[in-house]
Amino acid sequence: xxxxxxxxxxxxxxxxxxxxxxxxxxxxxxxxxxxxxxxxxxxxxxxxxxxxxxxxxxxxxxxxxxxxxxxxxxxxxxxxxxxxxxxxxxxxxxxxxxxxxxxxxxxxxxxxxxxxxxxxxxxxxxxxxxxxxxxxxxxxxxxxxxxxxxxxxxxxxxxxxxxxxxxxxxxxxxxxxxxxxxxxxxxxxxxxxxxxxxxxxxxxxxxxxxxxxxxxxxxxxxxxxxxxxxxxxxxxxxxxxxxxxxxxxxx
Amino acid sequence: xxxxxxxxxxxxxxxxxxxxxxxxxxxxxxxxxxxxxxxxxxxxxxxxxxxxxxxxxxxxxxxxxxxxxxxxxxxxxxxxxxxxxxxxxxxxxxxxxxxxxxxxxxxxxxxxxxxxxxxxxxxxxxxxxxxxxxxxxxxxxxxxxxxxxxxxxxxxxxxxxxxxxxxxxxxxxxxxxxxxxxxxxxxxxxxxxxxxxxxxxxxxxxxxxxxxxxxxxxxxxxxxxxxxxxxxxxxxxxxxxxxxxxxxxxxxxxxxxxxxxxxxxxxxxxxxxxxxxxxxxxxxxxxxxxxxxxxxxxxxxxxxxxxxxxxxxxxxxxx
Ligand SMILES: Nc1ncnc2c1ncn2[C@@H]1O[C@H](COP(=O)(O)OP(=O)(O)OP(=O)(O)O)[C@@H](O)[C@H]1O
Ligand SMILES: [Mg+2]
Numbered sequence: 001x002x003x004x005x006x007x008x009x010x011x012x013x014x015x016x017x018x019x020x021x022x023x024x025x026x027x028x029x030x031x032x033x034x035x036x037x038x039x040x041x042x043x044x045x046x047x048x049x050x051x052x053x054x055x056x057x058x059x060x061x062x063x064x065x066x067x068x069x070x071x072x073x074x075x076x077x078x079x080x081x082x083x084x085x086x087x088x089x090x091x092x093x094x095x096x097x098x099x100x101x102x103x104x105x106x107x108x109x110x111x112x113x114x115x116x117x118x119x120x121x122x123x124x125x126x127x128x129x130x131x132x133x134x135x136x137x138x139x140x141x142x143x144x145x146x147x148x149x150x151x152x153x154x155x156x157x158x159x160x161x162x163x164x165x166x167x168x169x170x171x172x173x174x175x176x177x178x179x180x181x182x183x184x185x186x187x188x189x190x191x192x193x194x195x196x197x198x199x200x201x202x203x204x205x206x207x208x209x210x211x212x213x214x215x216x217x218x219x220x221x222x223x224x225x226x227x228x229x230x231x232x233x234x235x236x237x238x239x240x241x242x243x244x245x246x247x248x249x250x251x
Numbered sequence: 252x253x254x255x256x257x258x259x260x261x262x263x264x265x266x267x268x269x270x271x272x273x274x275x276x277x278x279x280x281x282x283x284x285x286x287x288x289x290x291x292x293x294x295x296x297x298x299x300x301x302x303x304x305x306x307x308x309x310x311x312x313x314x315x316x317x318x319x320x321x322x323x324x325x326x327x328x329x330x331x332x333x334x335x336x337x338x339x340x341x342x343x344x345x346x347x348x349x350x351x352x353x354x355x356x357x358x359x360x361x362x363x364x365x366x367x368x369x370x371x372x373x374x375x376x377x378x379x380x381x382x383x384x385x386x387x388x389x390x391x392x393x394x395x396x397x398x399x400x401x402x403x404x405x406x407x408x409x410x411x412x413x414x415x416x417x418x419x420x421x422x423x424x425x426x427x428x429x430x431x432x433x434x435x436x437x438x439x440x441x442x443x444x445x446x447x448x449x450x451x452x453x454x455x456x457x458x459x460x461x462x463x464x465x466x467x468x469x470x471x472x473x474x475x476x477x478x479x480x481x482x483x484x485x486x487x488x489x490x491x492x493x494x495x496x497x498x499x500x501x502x503x504x505x506x507x508x509x510x511x512x513x514x515x516x517x518x519x520x521x522x523x524x525x526x527x528x529x530x531x532x533x534x535x536x537x538x539x540x541x542x543x544x545x546x547x548x549x550x551x552x553x554x555x556x557x558x559x560x561x562x563x564x565x566x567x568x569x570x
Pocket of ligand 1: 017044045046047048049
């Protein structure tokens with residue numbers, strides 16, 4: 001694999017809500033052009049990490065460096081202008097705007113900064129075609145099934161013309177064929193030069209597309225390696241089995 | 252369909268332009284008042300309907316605008332027309348200054364804060380006796396025209412104000428800004444990560460809104476020719492404005508205007524005979540609107556009137 005410069009670096013990053021430590025001393029980096037997978041049991045802190053990178057929540061410890069700049073004090077809209085786009089695990093479509101208009105918002109206000117309506121529409125249509133939502137572009141997103149609303153999240157992020165794209169469980173709820181399509185699309189984005197951080201519970205997907213995988217458990221990074229190393233790592237297996245065991249006991 | 256709407260609107264405006272030579276002074280007064288509320292509702296809809304920030308106390312800008320015209324014309328001898336830009340400006344400046352702290356609040360917290368703003372301005376102006384006449388009020392100069400001409404003059408002035416509000420609202424709905432506001436309304440976090448500078452755009456929305464409301468206050472002051480704090484900072488106007496926006500449809504270009512016409516004309520024809528229960532009926536109407544047609548008359552009955560829709564709305568709302 002080609003080794004480029006780091007586009008994102010997390011140094012001892014921590015997040016706590018009051019006394020509750022959700023992330024503790026997380027260190028990792030993302031190299032320009034690669035796909036980094038983030039996995040971990042429920043509540044491990046994956047989404048929280050993404051919220052920190054997109055600057056939606058405050059960082060309580062450590063430093064995040066993006067494109068060589070410390071971004072701890074940046075606002076979310078500044079990050080988007082700097083090329084970071086993301087999706088939401090709990091989808092957040094703009095109801096009242098059509099699917100196309102939802103994506104146009106990304107084209108207007110993301111890094112792309114479309115200057116005219118025509119430009120925004122063109123970018124939005126392109127993004128919708130990529131995720132396969134071209135045929136529902138005039139619908140209100142609230143009327144779409146979840147799988148399509150997840151795709152809308154991706155389309156909106158793509159229309160922003162990101163350099164670093166954060167995907168939070170966009171493959172949950174897809175059927176086998178849709179899953180293959182989505183994986184193929186993600187590889188195409190990578191080929192276009194977009195760097196990706198992908199949070200995913202669907203193991204087949206995360207193993208198939210990631211160059212490297214960071215494993216979080218109870219707010220700490222417990223392992224980092226390529227997909228083959230991850231599946232063989234006892235600590236990872238234990239984290240997953242342990243949490244499954246705990247869940248079984250609960251129910 | 253779109254062309255049809257345009258023609259309908261053109262006919263509507265032309266009728267309004269022609270009316271003064273056809274109807275009595277009484278009806279001119281009623282219509283002028285209707286234009287006033289249509290302006291306030293249409294302007295306020297930019298922050299309330301488009302952006303989702305229930306600026307309940309937006310009437311504050313109306314009161315301030317009225318006093319800007321009042322003070323500038325009585326103490327500084329400025330002509331009516333030349334005071335108007337300052338009315339709009341007063342709204343813009345105040346919305347920017349107040350927006351920085353208040354637009355951080357959401358939902359009913361924001362609504363209550365704006366009511367606080369309105370009360371504060373009422374008190375302030377009440378106490379600035381030197382400049383504003385305080386509780387004694389302020390009598391504005393009367394135009395050197397016959398009573399008939401004065402009626403017509405303010406009819407057209409208020410009509411222009413309403414059309415200005417409508418144009419502004421229409422433009423906002425069409426341009427990039429409109430997309431940002433509607434995104435903010437639904438989800439501020441999502442809007443923000445998509446690159447929308449939410450504090451800035453909320454402030455712009457409120458300032459635009461306030462400019463219209465301030466302007467309408469200035470015209471009102473000169474029309475009515477006497478103002479005091481209790482006649483321009485009126486809580487009941489806020490209620491009325493809200494009812495109009497909800498009735499016609501929040502977040503639509505024409506909804507607030509339609510709401511204003513329906514409510515103001517009905518209220519003039521029917522309820523003015525029962526002044527005492529006027530407020531009660533209005534309150535009741537708001538409750539009914541929220542329960543049965545939260546999206547407004549026109550969005551709800553696009554495909555024709557039906558009781559089924561009313562009932563299904565009630566069910567959804569009571570969840
Ligand atoms: N606003 C908040 N206040 C308090 N605790 C929070 C808050 N947000 C998240 N948490 C807690 O932080 C922990 C990590 O949550 P997070 O959503 O990051 O997990 P996750 O790894 O994304 O889980 P999942 O796989 O279920 O999506 C959880 O225990 C959660 O309850
Ligand atoms: Mg999560």
